[in-house]
Amino acid sequence: MTxxxxxxxxxxxxxxVAEDLPAPSxxxxxxxxxVIVLDSAKTDPPxxxxxxxxWGLVPSWAKDVSIGSRAFNARSEEIxxxxxxxxxxEKRRAIVPTSGYYEWKVTDDGKEPHYIHPADDSPLLMAGLYE
Known part of the structure; x- marks a missing residue:
């Protein structure tokens, strides 16, 4: 998020807005x-x-937070x-605002990054989960 x-x-x-937000990167x-966006249904109004x-989901049952480095992207068809x-x-969904993301193409010269982002530079909003 830039x-x-x-x-x-x-x-x-x-x-x-929380006070400890990370700087743009x-x-x-x-x-x-x-940065993530959460809705609190416990307040009236929400x-x-x-x-x-x-970034990286650490399930409540995990004994080691390092599992989050392996569980950072969930595929919607498997989730x-x-x-x-x-x-x-079921209970902890978020919005993850981004400027874009990279997809990598393997070529004869190595990996080539392709930056995927909205043409008008508006934020790209992704679905997120949290624990």
């Missing part, structure tokens, strides 16, 4: 902190919060079948 978090508050109708790797989270994601899928 935009400052303050740019997202109006755009995503955020009510509260062109490269957020698994286990790095990233509130939308901008928070920081570590319902994997116990690791079940609890979060």
């Amino acid at each position: 935009r400052p978090p303050a740019d997202l508050t109006d755009l995503l109708d955020v009510d509260t 062109f490269n957020i790797a698994p286990t790095d902190r990233a 509130t939308r919060r901008l928070e920081a989270a570590r 319902e079948d994997k116990p690791m994601f079940r609890g979060a899928l």
Whole structure:
């Protein structure tokens, strides 16, 4: 996410912003902190919060947080079948605002990055889970 978090508050109708948000970055790797948007249904009316989270899901039953470095992308076609994601899928969903992401193509010269992003540079919103 290359935009400052303050740019997202109006755009995503955020009510509260955490104080410890990470700075904008062109490269957020698994286990790095990233900005996420959460809805709190426990308040009336519900509130939308901008928070920081570590990229990589660590299930509540995991004995070691390093599992998060291996569980950082969930495939939508498999998510319902994997116990690791079940609890979060049912109750803990988030929006992950991004500027874009990279897909890599293997060529004879090595790997070639392709940056996927909206043409108008608006944020690309991805689905996220948290524990």
